[in-house]
């Protein structure tokens with residue numbers, strides 16, 4: 001991490017609590033990095049799509065005074081409700097189980113849609129953005145952070161240290177430029193940010209301490225050369 005902590009809000013959260021919520025890289029860091037590029041006002045309605053154990057939903061409600069819908073598929077809303085109640089945020093956060101293609105919300109309901117370490121599971125499909133934008137009001141923002149790569153890799157360019165994981169499912173990792181174009185070409189949004197997080201390498205390194213042996217080896221061998229976190233933000237036209 002750089003000399004000045006780039007994630008001062010996240011630093012206030014109990015690491016043991018975050019460990020209980022962990023499903024991948026430090027989601028508070030991803031969320032704080034995303035929020036720095038969003039225009040957030042207290043009371044805005046936010047969809048946290050693929051919220052996992054709802055750590056980011058709690059962060060969004062507590063830090064920015066947002067009204068959050070904590071939407072996930074694998075983690076039950078009953079489990080997430082317990083965490084939300086513990087945080088004293090049951091009036092601010094609604095836990096929901098819904099598949100990303102079957103969202104149960106009114107069209108135009110959200111001011112902001114965020115997705116952290118989740119959108120690449122369902123959003124690489126060219127038609128997905130149009131589908132999810134129905135739930136965002138015109139002028140609202142959508143922002144995602146996904147594990148990514150510094151540049152797009154053809155199959156023969158995948159470095160040896162990433163090859164096995166790539167075959168498994170890391171081929172869903174794309175560059176920030178790829179995501180920016182993926183959204184811009186729809187002409188449904190104006191892309192306002194598409195870049196690799198400046199602290200990508202530090203975030204991967206922290207994750208290396210919490211993952212499988214194969215992933216740890218790949219992250220260490222990579223040394224920040226290919227692996228990034230791609231942040232993409234756009235405004236619905």
Ligand SMILES: C[S@@+](CC[C@H](N)C(=O)[O-])C[C@H]1O[C@@H](n2cnc3c(N)ncnc32)[C@H](O)[C@@H]1O
Pocket residue numbers: 021022023024025027049050051052053055056071072073074075098099100101116117118121122
């Ligand atoms: C790697 S976890 C990340 C969870 C959380 N955002 C975090 O960073 O801790 C990916 C999440 O995406 C959600 N997800 C994957 N596919 C989904 C789908 N088709 N619809 C809704 N959520 C989905 C899963 O339920 C899972 O919790």
